[in-house]
Amino acid sequence: MDGFTTVLHPVYLLYALFGVFIGTAVGVLPGIGPAMTIALLLPLTYSMEPTAAIIVFAGIYYGGMYGGSTTSILLNTPGESASIVTALEGNKMARAGRGAAALATAAIGSFVAGSLATVALTFVAPFVARMAVQLGEPDYFALMVVAFITVGALLGSSVPRGLASLSLGLFLGLVGTDTLTGQQRFTFGVPNLADGIDVVVVAVGLFAVGEALYVGSRMRHGPIEVIPVEKGWRGWMRRDDWRRSWKPWLRGAGIGFPVGTIPAGGADVATFLSYAAERRLAGKERRKQFGKGAIEGVAGPEAANNAAASGVLVPLLTLGLPTTATAAIILVAFQSYAIQPGPLLMVNEPALVWALVASLYIGNVMLLVLNLPLVGMWVKVLQIPRHYLYAGILLFGALGSYALNFSPVDVLLLVLVGLAGFMMRRYGYPVAPMVVGMILGPMAEDRLRRSLAISQGDLSYLVTSPFAAIAYAAIAVVLVAGIWLRRRERALEKVVADGERPRAGVQA
Amino acid sequence: MRSDVKAPEVPTTADAAPARPPGRRWGELVLAVAVTVLGAYVLVTAGGIVVPGSTNTLGPRAFPYLVGAMLVGIGVVLAVLVLRGRRGEAEEGEDVDLTVRTDWLTVALLVAALVVHVFAINVIGWPFAAALLFAAAAVVLGARPWWRAALIGLVLGLVVQVIFGGLLGLSLPAGPLLEGVPFLRG
Numbered sequence: 025m026d027g028f029t030t031v032l033h034p035v036y037l038l039y040a041l042f043g044v045f046i047g048t049a050v051g052v053l054p055g056i057g058p059a060m061t062i063a064l065l066l067p068l069t070y071s072m073e074p075t076a077a078i079i080v081f082a083g084i085y086y087g088g089m090y091g092g093s094t095t096s097i098l099l100n101t102p103g104e105s106a107s108i109v110t111a112l113e114g115n116k117m118a119r120a121g122r123g124a125a126a127l128a129t130a131a132i133g134s135f136v137a138g139s140l141a142t143v144a145l146t147f148v149a150p151f152v153a154r155m156a157v158q159l160g161e162p163d164y165f166a167l168m169v170v171a172f173i174t175v176g177a178l179l180g181s182s183v184p185r186g187l188a189s190l191s192l193g194l195f196l197g198l199v200g201t202d203t204l205t206g207q208q209r210f211t212f213g214v215p216n217l218a219d220g221i222d223v224v225v226v227a228v229g230l231f232a233v234g235e236a237l238y239v240g241s242r243m244r245h246g247p248i249e250v251i252p253v254e255k256g257w258r259g260w261m262r263r264d265d266w267r268r269s270w271k272p273w274l275r276g277a278g279i280g281f282p283v284g285t286i287p288a289g290g291a292d293v294a295t296f297l298s299y300a301a302e303r304r305l306a307g308k309e310r311r312k313q314f315g316k317g318a319i320e321g322v323a324g325p326e327a328a329n330n331a332a333a334s335g336v337l338v339p340l341l342t343l344g345l346p347t348t349a350t351a352a353i354i355l356v357a358f359q360s361y362a363i364q365p366g367p368l369l370m371v372n373e374p375a376l377v378w379a380l381v382a383s384l385y386i387g388n389v390m391l392l393v394l395n396l397p398l399v400g401m402w403v404k405v406l407q408i409p410r411h412y413l414y415a416g417i418l419l420f421g422a423l424g425s426y427a428l429n430f431s432p433v434d435v436l437l438l439v440l441v442g443l444a445g446f447m448m449r450r451y452g453y454p455v456a457p458m459v460v461g462m463i464l465g466p467m468a469e470d471r472l473r474r475s476l477a478i479s480q481g482d483l484s485y486l487v488t489s490p491f492a493a494i495a496y497a498a499i500a501v502v503l504v505a506g507i508w509l510r511r512r513e514r515a516l517e518k519v520v521a522d523g524e525r526p527r528a529g530v531q532a
Numbered sequence: 533m534r535s536d537v538k539a540p541e542v543p544t545t546a547d548a549a550p551a552r553p554p555g556r557r558w559g560e561l562v563l564a565v566a567v568t569v570l571g572a573y574v575l576v577t578a579g580g581i582v583v584p585g586s587t588n589t590l591g592p593r594a595f596p597y598l599v600g601a602m603l604v605g606i607g608v609v610l611a612v613l614v615l616r617g618r619r620g621e622a623e624e625g626e627d628v629d630l631t632v633r634t635d636w637l638t639v640a641l642l643v644a645a646l647v648v649h650v651f652a653i654n655v656i657g658w659p660f661a662a663a664l665l666f667a668a669a670a671v672v673l674g675a676r677p678w679w680r681a682a683l684i685g686l687v688l689g690l691v692v693q694v695i696f697g698g699l700l701g702l703s704l705p706a707g708p709l710l711e712g713v714p715f716l717r718g
Contacts, residue, residue: 054626071701099626181621184609188567191602195574198599202592205584209592210577233646235625240638240673244629410627411673412684415666418642419685422649422665423692426658427702435650439643446639451560452620469595476590 030375031382036079040383043080044390047087052095052402055239056417058088059350059459060231063224064424066357074361075376079383081357085350086138086384089291089330090391093130094402097123097322098251116317118251127253127399128260129269129319130326135392136270137277137327141334142384144281149370149381153342156367161475162485166492167345168468173499174287175347176457178506185453192444193461196221203466204473216433223356225425226462227349229438230455232421234445236414241446248407253399260396269323272302276327283328284335286502287347291332293506296513298328303516334384341365341377344467349456352463560619564610571603641672657707658697662689 030036050061062081069077096111097118117126159167176190177183199210200220211217261269276298283294302324303314314321339345344365346352358365363373370377395402425438448455472486479485487493578596622630645668652661666685667678675681697704 068696068700068702095626184606184613185620187602188564188606188610191599191606192567192570194599195570195603198574198596202581205592207582207584207592209581209596210574236669237639237642238623239625239627240642241634241636242628242630242632243635243638243673244627245674409675411670411675412681414627414673415669415675415681415685416688418646418669419662419666419688422646423662423696426653427696427704430703430705432650432653435646435653439646439650442646443643447559447563449623450634451563452622453563465595465599472595473590481590 028378028382028385030075030379031079031386036076036379036383037386039076039079040083040386041390043083043383044087044090044387044394045083046080047084048091048094048391048394048402049087049405050084051088051091052405053091053408053413054095054099055235055414057231057350058085059348059353059456060228060235060421061088062350062353062357063227063231064420066224066353066360067424067427070360074363075379077357077361078376078380081354082380082383083387083390085354086330086333086387087391087394088350089138089333090131090134090395091402093134093322093326093329094127094395094399095406097126097130098253098403099248099406112315113318113321115251116315117319117322118253120317122317122319123251123253124260124399125262125265125319126317126322128396129265129323131392131395132261133269133273133276133323133327134330135388136273137280138330138334138388138391139385140274140277141281141284141331142381142388145334145337145384146381148285149338149342149377152338153367153370156342159343159367159491160489161471161478162487162489163491163495164343165468165471165475165486166495167343168464168471170495170499170502171287171345171347171464172461172468174502174506175460177503178293178510179454179456181454181510182452183507185451186457189448189453189455190457190461193226193458193463194465196226196458197462197465197469203470216431221437221462222425222428222434223353223459223463224428225434225438226441227353227459228421228424229441230445230448230458231349232417232424233438233442234449234455236417236421237442237446238449239410239414241450243410248410250403250406253403265319268319272298272320272324273327275301275305276324276329277331279324280328280331280333281335284332284347285338287339287345291329291336291348293509294328294332294335295325296509296516298324300512300516341369341380342367344369346460346463349459352460356463557614557619560614561611564607564614566607567610568604568607571600571605571607574600574603638672642669645669645672654705655707657710658704659686659689659693660707660709662692 031040046061047058050056050058061084065080065084069080072080093114097114099115114126114130117123172190176187179186195210197220199217201208201211201218208218279298279301280291280294283297284291299321302318302320303311306314306318306320310318310320336346336348336351339347340351340355342365344355346355355365363369363376421438421442422435425434426432428434445455447453448458475486476483487496574596578593578600581593581596583591583593624630645665648668649661649665652664655661656664663682663685666688667682670681670685671678693704693706696702697706
């Protein structure tokens with residue numbers, strides 16, 4: 025409860041408001057996301073105290089989830105494939121003149137599920153942390169291998185390309201001075217590289233510069249068509265909409281939080297599972313509406329999305345294990361304030377952890393208020409001319425990497441990473457595994473070498489602990505299940521996009 | 533409502549298969565080969581990492597060997613996949629039109645703008661270098677008229693300089709033109 029007294033302090037409330045505001049803006053704007061924004065703000069917030077910075081970052085993390093739904097519902101272009109099922113239903117609703125209801129059910133559902141998931145986080149996290157204290161070095165290494173495999177294989181459409189991206193990230197993590205022996209590795213004799221490549225440069229380069237270059241290469245020209253939304257409070261949600269929405273919200277929360285806690289690809293999987301569940305449960309008459317603007321298809325996935333965002337914080341705070349790109353950047357933020365996430369975080373920094381959790385509760389309320397009545401403003405943001413938007417993204421990307429050391433070398437490196445990000449996007453390599461690999465790689469190497477130092481080189485030590493053995497066995501299960509889910513997702517997307525009646529067996 | 537007529541060739545706008553320019557395959561192959569070559573480089577260079585005598589178990593070479601092997605393995609798999617026609621799917625996005633060809637000139641000009649920006653920072657100061665980057669990028673991406681983009685860039689550069697340099701204490705060089713102006717010193 026101390027967390028609330030911290031967060032309710034007016035200054036922190038302002039920080040939280042700033043965070044959710046920025047978060048919603050970057051969520052609404054195409055081309056930038058929470059991971060990149062937090063990475064950009066990292067060098068700019070070094071002068072802030074840790075609690076304030078973490079509250080801002082939590083707000084951005086959460087706000088991005090809310091803002092994204094506004095874009096996919098109102099923007100008249102095919103959205104990102106990750107959220108296409110939701111985008112499709114919401115977009116169809118908006119075109120049918122029910123945009124306000126879609127926005128409202130997404131926002132309220134996000135609020136309900138986000139709050140429930142934060143409650144779950146409050147109770148689950150200390151429990152997991154207590155268990156995590158008993159884990160040894162090989163167990164941590166096993167967990168990281170699980171994270172590598174799932175992140176590499178499940179983010180993105182192609183398993184080998186995801187793993188390639190992950191391996192490239194692992195390589196970037198190798199550059200610099202080896203922590204255990206002090207040897208320089210892959211520095212090419214460049215003194216700036218002795219400290220390693222800064223994660224900020226890589227994250228901003230991949231997410232901001234790479235995205236701007238990629239969009240620039242295939243810019244969608246012509247006016248930005250935003251579907252108009254009716255004004256006023258009355259049209260938002262009818263009695264019938266509430267009746268059809270509340271169960272999907274709760275189910276979404278129930279699906280999203282557990283999926284978020286396991287390393288299974290983060291919010292995307294939760295979104296899809298919720299959509300599939302709603303579609304199955306809808307009954308004969310309602311199921312026909314799926315693909316044509318079913319409110320359940322917006323309510324459930326949007327709720328699951330936010331619940332998963334809280335779920336991701338469980339492994340991050342208790343094990344120091346990031347399972348999404350944004351979580352990986354938040355981990356870097358912790359490290360830059362010399363805070364080590366892990367089982368002892370709750371013991372060592374209780375004030376910070378509970379302030380963070382409390383800020384999630386407060387942030388949820390703020391986001392509900394920010395999103396519903398202010399939707400007109402977000403529509404304006406959505407209409408920023410794209411040439412100015414991407415020029416601005418490039419400018420702030422350059423600023424963020426320059427501000428690291430005030431050295432042009434970092435900005436040049438940024439351009440190189442940006443080019444790599446452009447090529448990866450163009451050929452279907454997901455960029456998120458690269459960031460996760462770069463951050464988690466050195467940690468995994470550390471755990472591996474310490475494990476083997478304890479066992480004096482005996483490799484079997486890595487798998488003899490029951491926990492590690494279970495983790496390695498789980499990889500196989502998660503992989504098979506995950507790839508099966510991906511197939512199902514694509515098949516369903518196709519069915520829904522074609523507007524067909526579902527057949528008995530959906531072939532991949 | 534005759535949606536299920538046998539006409540699979542007509543793609544709907546939502547999932548229209550993007551027209552693939554013939555040159556695509558080579559670019560993708562180059563990327564796969566680049567991954568392989570990087571892996572081979574890592575494997576070779578890892579052998580040259582100095583191992584201090586004190587480490588008796590896993591030294592600083594082991595993990596690089598692992599990463600290098602992964603890169604080589606995946607690079608070869610990808611190259612084979614591309615050669616067998618299994619190409620990657622270009623990323624989708626709200627502002628991306630997958631049906632148009634890649635405009636390499638835009639990419640090159642954007643990169644050039646960034647590089648010029650980097651070298652301009654220490655010569656004309658951060659605000660003006662920023663204005664230059666913003667204006668150039670916006671015009672390359674289609675902003676008209678050019679002077680409006682330049683004006684917005686200048687205002688943006690100065691505002692950022694005041695907020696981050698002046699108020700938050702980030703040491704952004706204001707440059708010779710603004711020497712001694714209050715609020716701007718980093």
